[in-house]
Amino acid sequence: MAVKLRHPSAGVAEVDYVARMGVAVVTGASTGIGKATAVRLAREPGTELVLVARREQLLRELAGELPCRATYVAVDLTAADAPQQVRSHLEAEHAGALHLLVNNAGASWRASFAEGGYENVRRHMELNFDAVVRLTEALLPLLRASAPSAIVNVASTAGRVARARTGSYSASKFALIGWTDALYAEEKPNWVHVGMVLPGFIKTEGFPATELREKALTRWIVSKPEKVADAIYECGPGGRAERYVPRPYGLAAALRILTPSLVRRVLGGGAAANLTTSTAGDNEKSSDPG
Numbered sequence: 001m002a003v004k005l006r007h008p009s010a011g012v013a014e015v016d017y018v019a020r021m022g023v024a025v026v027t028g029a030s031t032g033i034g035k036a037t038a039v040r041l042a043r044e045p046g047t048e049l050v051l052v053a054r055r056e057q058l059l060r061e062l063a064g065e066l067p068c069r070a071t072y073v074a075v076d077l078t079a080a081d082a083p084q085q086v087r088s089h090l091e092a093e094h095a096g097a098l099h100l101l102v103n104n105a106g107a108s109w110r111a112s113f114a115e116g117g118y119e120n121v122r123r124h125m126e127l128n129f130d131a132v133v134r135l136t137e138a139l140l141p142l143l144r145a146s147a148p149s150a151i152v153n154v155a156s157t158a159g160r161v162a163r164a165r166t167g168s169y170s171a172s173k174f175a176l177i178g179w180t181d182a183l184y185a186e187e188k189p190n191w192v193h194v195g196m197v198l199p200g201f202i203k204t205e206g207f208p209a210t211e212l213r214e215k216a217l218t219r220w221i222v223s224k225p226e227k228v229a230d231a232i233y234e235c236g237p238g239g240r241a242e243r244y245v246p247r248p249y250g251l252a253a254a255l256r257i258l259t260p261s262l263v264r265r266v267l268g269g270g271a272a273a274n275l276t277t278s279t280a281g282d283n284e285k286s287s288d289p290g
């Protein structure tokens with residue numbers, strides 16, 4: 001796929017090159033969007049995958065099913081030594097090469113601020129933001145050394161428009177979006193493209209969207225992990241800066257900027273309750289807020 005990058009060195013204007021797939025790390029690869037991304041990337045010639053998540057058995061099974069070389073690191077990405085574990089694995093098993101980092105692992109635990117308090121904000125930031133930043137910091141030298149290369153951060157439409165009871169999740173994704181925009185500009189001269197994907201409602205293990213799928217009125221707004229995987233490919237090796245999935249969700253983000261009072265009115269009304277769906281995190285006893 002042709003990608004345009006502008007190299008800062010004198011005399012070199014815009015250069016086209018064919019982005020090739022090489023070694024790709026996909027976090028949150030045991031289920032949902034991450035698993036679909038691994039399957040999508042495995043179709044590209046030359047791909048070697050490193051699958052990252054906590055559940056080793058799921059990673060082992062997926063690695064065995066993929067049509068390309070695939071290794072895995074079973075690790076909790078919030079652990080202090082997780083970034084170094086992934087980096088050491090890349091150095092030991094993939095000669096330290098890294099052409100694509102997909103920061104996808106994430107979760108949501110619904111609670112109002114009054115119920116969940118700072119603790120709910122903290123755990124969202126720990127996984128959805130801090131873990132992404134820490135892993136990227138550890139792997140950026142490998143991405144630069146393997147350039148042209150790419151990072152794709154999986155944010156959310158909730159990182160543009162916040163709803164009641166998902167404020168902590170939104171805060172972590174707003175943070176991720178802001179940081180990703182800056183990183184895009186900073187790493188461009190180093191030939192590390194930084195893309196971002198903003199999914200809407202996607203049926204996965206962690207985000208089953210059951211309430212929406214049960215009603216004919218809202219069923220159509222729920223999409224599939226495979227669509228997000230295609231967007232992740234577009235925003236990584238494909239060189240796009242960002243993609244909403246499905247695309248019309250971008251309209252909600254635009255309205256939030258252009259007509260904030262209208263969006264507040266809609267999300268403050270009864271209709272908003274239908275859009276706050278339960279998540280797998282809600283059922284985890286250990287993560288019951290407060």
Ligand SMILES: NC(=O)c1ccc[n+]([C@@H]2O[C@H](COP(=O)([O-])OP(=O)(O)OC[C@H]3O[C@@H](n4cnc5c(N)ncnc54)[C@H](OP(=O)(O)O)[C@@H]3O)[C@@H](O)[C@H]2O)c1
Pocket residue numbers: 027028029030031032033034052053054055056058075076077078104105106107127154155156157158198199200201202203204205206207280
């Ligand atoms: N589905 C949606 O509607 C939707 C919408 C917008 C954004 N997103 C974003 O898309 C990303 C993927 O979500 P998904 O829908 O595919 O959900 P999912 O099916 O629950 O997948 C989440 C993945 O993250 C991994 N993970 C969770 N905590 C981890 C930890 N502490 N350390 C390492 N891995 C961890 C999980 O694997 P293990 O449990 O094996 O560790 C799993 O592979 C998330 O960032 C989410 O915020 C999803």
